[in-house]
Amino acid sequence: MQNSEELKWALLIASLAMLAMAFCMIAFVMYYQKRRFEEEKKISDIEKNYNRLLLDTALNSEETERRRIAQDLHDDIGTMLSLTKLSLNQLGKLVANSGDEKEESIMKKSQSLVEETILHVRRITRDLVPTTLERFGLMEAIEEFIHKLEEDNNLIIAFQSNTEEFPRQGQKLELTLYRIMQELVNNAIKHASCTKIDIVLEIDEEMIGLRVTDNGVGFDPEKIKESNLAGLGLLGIESRLAIVNGTVQYEQPAKGGSSAIARIPVNPASGNKPEPLHPFRRERVNI
Amino acid sequence: MFDTYIAYITKNSIFSIAVFITVLPIALTIIRKAFLDQSLRLLFCYLIIKLAIDLVMLHYASVRLNNLMFYNLSIPLFYALLSGMFYFKFTARRQKNLLIASIVGFCLFSGWDIVNSNLNLRDMNEHRIVVYAKTVEGILMIALILLYFYEIIKSLQIPNLLTFPFFWVCSGLLLYYSSLIFVAPVLHYAYTWKNPQALGMAEYIPSIFEIICALLFSVGIYHYSPKDYAKQ
Ligand SMILES: Nc1ncnc2c1ncn2[C@@H]1O[C@H](COP(=O)(O)OP(=O)(O)OP(=O)(O)O)[C@@H](O)[C@H]1O
Ligand SMILES: [Mg+2]
Numbered sequence: 001m002q003n004s005e006e007l008k009w010a011l012l013i014a015s016l017a018m019l020a021m022a023f024c025m026i027a028f029v030m031y032y033q034k035r036r037f038e039e040e041k042k043i044s045d046i047e048k049n050y051n052r053l054l055l056d057t058a059l060n061s062e063e064t065e066r067r068r069i070a071q072d073l074h075d076d077i078g079t080m081l082s083l084t085k086l087s088l089n090q091l092g093k094l095v096a097n098s099g100d101e102k103e104e105s106i107m108k109k110s111q112s113l114v115e116e117t118i119l120h121v122r123r124i125t126r127d128l129v130p131t132t133l134e135r136f137g138l139m140e141a142i143e144e145f146i147h148k149l150e151e152d153n154n155l156i157i158a159f160q161s162n163t164e165e166f167p168r169q170g171q172k173l174e175l176t177l178y179r180i181m182q183e184l185v186n187n188a189i190k191h192a193s194c195t196k197i198d199i200v201l202e203i204d205e206e207m208i209g210l211r212v213t214d215n216g217v218g219f220d221p222e223k224i225k226e227s228n229l230a231g232l233g234l235l236g237i238e239s240r241l242a243i244v245n246g247t248v249q250y251e252q253p254a255k256g257g258s259s260a261i262a263r264i265p266v267n268p269a270s271g272n273k274p275e276p277l278h279p280f281r282r283e284r285v286n287i
Numbered sequence: 288m289f290d291t292y293i294a295y296i297t298k299n300s301i302f303s304i305a306v307f308i309t310v311l312p313i314a315l316t317i318i319r320k321a322f323l324d325q326s327l328r329l330l331f332c333y334l335i336i337k338l339a340i341d342l343v344m345l346h347y348a349s350v351r352l353n354n355l356m357f358y359n360l361s362i363p364l365f366y367a368l369l370s371g372m373f374y375f376k377f378t379a380r381r382q383k384n385l386l387i388a389s390i391v392g393f394c395l396f397s398g399w400d401i402v403n404s405n406l407n408l409r410d411m412n413e414h415r416i417v418v419y420a421k422t423v424e425g426i427l428m429i430a431l432i433l434l435y436f437y438e439i440i441k442s443l444q445i446p447n448l449l450t451f452p453f454f455w456v457c458s459g460l461l462l463y464y465s466s467l468i469f470v471a472p473v474l475h476y477a478y479t480w481k482n483p484q485a486l487g488m489a490e491y492i493p494s495i496f497e498i499i500c501a502l503l504f505s506v507g508i509y510h511y512s513p514k515d516y517a518k519q
Contacts, residue, residue, distance in 0.1 A: 004484065007473075011489035014469040019496070022429075022465035026458045029436045030448050037446060 056243050063175065070128040073121055081118045088114060133178050139166045141178055142199060145185070153189065161201040168269040169208070176240045177201075177210055177264065180248075183233045184212035184260050192216025194257060208264050215257040221250040237262070295349035305497040306341040309334055312504040321511040326372040326453060330504065333368040337361070353480055355414045359401050362417065363394040366424045369460065373431050376453065377438065389427055396420065404475060413480050421471035425464040432461045455507025459500035466496035 088111050095107045126132075133141035139161060146157045168174070181199060188197050194216030202209040224230050241248055246264035253259050296303040313334050321327040340361050347354035367390050377383055397420035402408065404417045435457060439445060448454045470489055477484045 008487040008489055011469055011473060011486060012492070015466055015489055015492050018465040018468055019462065019492075022461045025433070025436070026461065029440060033440055033443070033445070033448055036440065036443055040443060 052243055055239050059240065059243065066128045070125040073128075074125045077121055078118070078125075081114060081121065085111070085114050085118065130175070130178055133174055134171070137166060137168050138174050138177060138201065141174075142181060142201070145178075145182065146199070149185070149189070155189070155194075156196045157185070157199065158196070159199045159201070161203075163203060166201065166203065170267045170269050173208075173244055173264060173267050176244055176246070177208065177262070180237050180240060180262050181210060181212065183237055187233055188212065188214035188216060188258075191219070192258065203266065206265060208266055210262045210264075211259060213253065213257060213259040215255075218252050218256055218258045219250075220252070291349045292345070295345065299348075301491050301494045301498075303345070305494045305501075306338070306345055308498050308501040309338045309341065312501055312508055313338065315505050315508040319508055319511050320513060321452070321508045323513050324452075324511065325375040327456075327508065327511060329368050329372045330456060333365060334504070336364065336368070353412050353414050355416050355478065356411060359397075359404075359414075359417050359420070362420050362424055363397040366390065366393050366397075366427065369428060370431055372453075372456070373435055376435055382434070386431070393420075393423065393427060396423065415480075416474045416478050418472060418475045421474070422468060425468040425471060428460060428464045429468070432457045432464075450510045452507040452511040455503050455510070459503030459507070462503070463493070463496045463500035467493045 088107070092107050092111060095103050130141055132144050142159055146159055149155065150157055169177075185197060185199070188194055192214045194214040196215050198211070198213040200209075200211040200213075202211070221234065224234065237248055240246075241262060241264065244264050244267070246262055248260060248262045251259045251261070313331070316322055316327065316331045316334070322331045340357050344354040344357050347357070370386060370390055374383055374386055377386065397417065400417040400420040404415055405413075407413065439448070439454070445451045445454070470486070470493055473486065473489075477486055477490075
């Protein structure tokens with residue numbers, strides 16, 4: 001039967017064609033899905049980088065501004081105060097010659113006030129720009145910071161590190177670590193009502209770890225983030241870390257208090273790189 | 288008795304493989320606990336019912352009784368189970384409603400088709416395969432699968448299709464129904480009790496793809512893991 005034979009062929013061909021179409025369909029879906037995913041990923045990468053750049057710029061300009069203010073304070077007010085002190089000294093001699101007791105005591109008072117103001121201005125400029133950090137590195141800067149805090153609080157702040165000589169890191173990284181440490185310690189003092197703060201700085205081949213532990217009331221970072229309690233501090237820590245690929249973790253130790261660990265991949269300082277953020281580096285004569 | 292089965296199975300090896308291969312995805316479903324997922328649970332039901340019906344048909348065929356009644360009755364049942372899987376995959380209310388309407392409509396239609404294709408329903412011996420229902424089932428299933436593919440591409444929620452079980456299930460079904468869609472209407476005219484006509488190679492293609500389909504199901508079910516499903 002010729003006709004039936006042809007029909008069989010027609011059927012076979014039609015079925016095979018349909019199958020080929022089905023195969024193409026499946027292949028197309030797989031291919032297209034994959035491509036769309038890659039594109040999507042690229043876009044989100046670009047977005048992430050852009051956000052990071054924005055943050056970086058914002059933080060950089062904050063630091064630059066601090067430097068500018070510090071420099072203005074130092075150069076203008078500082079110089080004026082030095083001159084004032086000089087004039088006062090001369091005036092003091094005149095007053096001493098005249099021999100009036102009352103005038104003399106007022107003179108002494110003014111002189112000591114000016115001296116105190118000079119010290120304050122110096123302290124403020126040093127707070128604004130962590131010069132110790134830039135000159136001597138993280139360990140010294142942290143020690144100095146602790147020292148200053150211990151003077152006017154009755155707190156015990158302990159600082160440990162796993163190396164004697166902490167290798168210098170890139171400028172941005174050191175500043176990040178320093179500012180984070182500052183914020184964590186400030187938080188502990190402000191909110192935890194603790195009596196002891198432990199700072200641990202650890203470094204190995206890949207990571208730098210900074211741990212700040214207090215023995216205060218403790219807190220739940222998730223809850224803080226959900227509610228609108230969060231100040232700029234904790235958010236700032238996260239955005240600073242985002243720029244240097246770091247992470248932060250908060251823990252609540254069993255014995256109370258709270259503990260924060262920031263980890264950042266190491267990035268050793270490259271010796272002779274230009275440092276755009278250093279208008280304050282031009283050394284001045286100290287008052 | 289046993290000999291008759293063996294004789295039938297050896298004579299119709301491709302059909303028989305298509306029957307017994309169903310055990311593989313069933314076993315995998317149990318091993319991988321895939322029945323925890325709603326869609327794959329329906330697939331599991333489908334596989335078990337299909338295996339049961341196929342075994343009964345095999346029995347009828349080997350003792351030379353007309354088994355096409357089961358084939359006809361399985362059509363609406365299978366469609367309900369297979370398209371039901373998509374009920375859990377579609378998110379839009381409208382798609383879900385349309386799906387349910389299609390199941391109800393198709394069951395009525397295939398009922399009518401059975402009556403329409405068999406002038407004398409009582410005569411089991413002369414029972415014939417439905418004319419339209421299987422083809423319509425194929426068209427509906429292919430449409431559903433394509434719609435689902437479209438949703439996948441649009442929503443971009445599945446990072447890797449190759450490890451996504453339901454994609455394998457869909458691919459298997461798509462291939463199976465594509466292979467069947469042209470052959471199905473011809474079966475009505477070819478499979479008569481008194482004067483059956485062989486269709487040659489075209490007859491085997493659906494069975495071959497039934498086997499491939501079962502293998503693809505197995506691959507999909509193998510990739511299932513309960514914790515992935517919790518995520519989507
Ligand atoms: N060491 C801590 N112990 C107890 N509570 C803390 C501690 N650190 C932070 N918190 C809680 O987390 C909240 C958010 O801290 P965060 O540093 O973000 O803001 P802040 O210190 O209140 O303000 P800002 O840092 O901007 O001056 C604080 O209000 C405080 O309730
Ligand atoms: Mg704070």
